[in-house]
Amino acid sequence: MNRIRTWKYLLWVLVTVWPLLLAAAPRTPVVEVRGRLIDIRKADRWSEAYPQYRKHRFGNSLPERLVGMNYAVSLKEFAGPSAVRCSRPCDLLLALNATTPDTMLWHPTGETFYINRNLYRLYEGRYTTPGKWMELPATRNGKASSMLFARNLRVAGTVPVPGTVVARVPVLRKTHITNPNILILPDGSYLAVCSGVYPHRVAAIYRSTDRGESWSAWAKVDYPINFYTLFLHRGALYLMGTRSPQGTIVICRSTDNGQTWELPDETSGRGVLLEGHYHSAPVPVVEHQGRLWRAMETNFPDERRQAFVLSAAVGDDLMRASSWKISRFLKSSPEWIAESDEGGFRQWIEGNVVVAPDGRLVNVLRVDEQKWGRSAAVVHIEGLRKLSFDPAKDIIEMPGGGKKFTIRYDSLSRRYWSLTSIVLDEFRGMRHGGIYASGIHCGLIRNTLALISSEDLYHWRVERTILASDNPFFDGFQYVDWQFDGEDLVSVIRLAMEEPRGLPNRQHDANFLVFKRIVKFREAGEPDVIRTLHKSGGCG
Incomplete structure (x- = not known):
């Protein structure tokens, strides 16, 4: 009996007194x-x-x-x-x-x-x-x-993040934010999705009910999905991408605004659309002439990535592989852009299916070349299987075309719009003694975010600068996904910059998912300018 009393007393001390002692103990000062x-x-x-x-x-x-x-x-x-x-x-x-x-x-x-x-x-x-x-x-x-x-x-004294922070990496430099998506639901709430908050490529979903002023954790998709797009179709939400790390094309479904999800089932094959190695990004899913269309690329080892599109009839079960038709794969050639010290046409990736002015579908792809950073490619979709491309006509100049972009059409202005990471000449070749001792190439210059537009998808102009930084080494405004919201654009940005915990590895490795509203996007506006490289604080 005495032994039982002793154990009860020790348990009471452990539960009641010990936390108080810990709270009263001096902590390591910040x-x-x-x-x-x-x-x-x-x-x-x-x-x-x-x-x-x-x-x-x-x-x-x-x-x-x-x-x-x-x-x-x-x-x-x-x-x-x-x-x-x-x-x-x-x-x-x-x-x-x-x-x-x-x-x-x-x-x-x-x-x-x-x-x-x-x-x-x-x-x-x-x-x-x-x-x-x-x-x-x-x-x-x-x-x-x-x-x-x-x-x-x-x-102390870090530059404020230029927008509303939706999420940040739990441990700086251990992971980075990827796959930013934003969607406006029929009830007016916003959903934002990203990877990098949870381990194993689990997608984190956040919700805002005040038009992006504040965000709260909403759900997570407990499945290793990557390169995904969040879209709404006939009352259900879908998350379509690839299974990490293999690259098989998969799709998830939710009927309760993203709180719970039907996940791909490798046993039955439901939600598993195409086995293999494939690549993409958060790019639009477009409904056109009774079908849903999405662009992707191959990602097989030791092969140049090839462009293709998937499509499904709007009334079909999108979770079934048999509902989806796959186009032929289209190769690219390094000779399409003249070779230089930085290389020529390296690859095309992260394509956007868009309805062109003539009513036909095209796939506008980012072109990876490391000299100019302003090239894109327009691939013509000619039915369910056929793709065509003329390198003499269909390689276009697009500000920021060397990094991922999302294109959407605005019927009021009759223009196509995009938010891109443009390259300013003043940052080309900037260097320091470390990893950029030979100068930073244009593919990693991501410190200027611009709003651009086009009437025909072939001729683009910069309408206004949204974000500008003096630091191409650590600051990155990239992989922006966005939606029209009346007179405004609402966006989520994969954003890298300094913070109280320190610096990201580099501009590519974002530590934040940031929401930003572009008010009255069709009108002129002033950019948010931040200075992290040349701010005061002493330099050698």
């Missing part, structure tokens, strides 16, 4: 840092020491007490953190390369370590002015970024 392009990383032997510098790594010389500790750093050629602030006094560790600080404030520990040939010396300092910024020693010009080590770090 140390805020500021500066130019500041990243928060974890120090480990053989891990990359600077953002976007793959060949510069910590080695065996890293002191044991720094292993596993967080640190603040910038690009190697920048100064590193310029100031620090905390809510209470704390001890700091600062590593400097070829820079001697004021030894009255910073005391050498005698510890050193190398990153490649760069020798760092470690200093200890005491922060004693809670809530106030303390300037850090300035790195000498031409020397490697300083590093501030602490258990709990946060970047």
Whole structure:
């Protein structure tokens, strides 16, 4: 009996007292840092020491007490953190390369370590002015970024995200946001979908009932689906894409506005449309002359991607493979665009089925070539099986055509519209000493988002700039999906930029899904301009 009482008492302590003790225990204070392009990383032997510098790594010389500790750093050629602030006094560790600080404030520990040939010396300092910024020693010009080590770090003064954040990656640089989709339901609510929030390619669905002002988690599609499009047909929602990682074309269905889903069944074959290796993106599903149409590409190993389209009669069961007809596959040729140092016509991908002005269907594809970044291709759909293409006529100049885009037709303006990541000449070939030492190519310049339009799908013009950044290395506004909403456009953006947790790996690897409304899109407007590369904060 005494033993039972003892166990009951211990259980009561565990449930009642222990949480109170934990709450009362002092927590590691948050140390805020500021500066130019500041990243928060974890120090480990053989891990990359600077953002976007793959060949510069910590080695065996890293002191044991720094292993596993967080640190603040910038690009190697920048100064590193310029100031620090905390809510209470704390001890700091600062590593400097070829820079001697004021030894009255910073005391050498005698510890050193190398990153490649760069020798760092470690200093200890005491922060004693809670809530106030303390300037850090300035790195000498031409020397490697300083590093501030602490258990709990946060970047202060980051540029606000230009839009409403729908979702963000749970751990920075471990995954990135992909497959952004947006749909307006008949009840007026918005659904946004993306990958990168949950593991294993599970799609996360968010809902807004206030026209995009706020968003809440709505559901998830517990199936490894990729390259998908969300669309509504005859009262049901569908998610059509490929099974990851194999690439088989699959489709999911929901009859309750996306809260629950009928998933593909590999045993019965329901929801499994075409076995193989295929590729796409969130591109439109178009209803035309009694059929639904969607573009895709092959993705077989060691083969150039080939364009094709799928279609199904509007009254057929879309979950059955037999309902879908597959066109022939259409090859591309590198000779269609003249070869250069950057290569010619590399591939065509992420096509949009569009009804052309003459009432016929075409597939407008992104062209991957790394010199200009403004080419697209118009493939003609001639029935269920036949596709045709004339490279002399059907390779077009389209601002931002080198990155994924969505095209929709507006009957009021009688124009086709798209949001694209255009390439400005001022950013071509920009470089730093890391992964862009040879200059950034146009396929990865994604820091300017523009609204473009065309009367005929062949001649495009930029109507206005929506988002503009000075930083092509880390900022990316890309893979935009959008819908008409009266006089406005509503969009979701796969967006990469700095945040309090640090920097994304690069502009391609988005850490945010962002909603943005473009008010009165047919009229002129001013862009949202952000500066993350040249903002104040000290530079080397």
